[in-house]
Amino acid sequence: MHIGFQSTAAEQNDPVFYEKDIQYIHQAGFDHIRLPVDEEQLWTLDGRREEEAFKLMGDCIQWCEHSGLRVIIDLHILRSHHFNAAEKPLWTKPEEQDKFIALWKDLSGFLHT
Structure with a gap:
């Protein structure tokens, strides 16, 4: 289930999805949701969290x-890898791979606190 975390960093982070929506999904018999998040929504260009x-x-x-x-x-769309982009530096530039690993570790740390 896509819940609206995909937008550019310049867009507002106003919620479009609420606890009542989660309750509805559960009552409908689902046991999980897919929460897609994008790099530019969660981190600045220099890797700082968008709190x-x-x-x-x-x-x-x-x-x-x-x-x-x-x-x-x-972790759906990265600055270094977008599905429609002609170039996908995630696959060709080691520094982008290192950046991805750092972002993933940060996200993992957040999720395990």
Whole structure:
């Protein structure tokens, strides 16, 4: 289930998905959601966290926990890899691979706190 974390960093982080939506999904018989998140929504160009976006993601995860739903976090679009881009430096530039690993470790650290 896509819940609206995909937008550019310049766009507002206004929630478009609420706890009542999670409850509805659970009551409909689902046992998990897919939560797609994009690099430019969660981190600045220099790799600093966009704290408001992390807070919104954390809120959604807590709502799921309270409703008994599991969450699949999908680090969906990276600056170094976009599905429609002609170039995908994630596959060709070691520094982009290192950056991806650092972002993933940061996300993992957030999810395991």
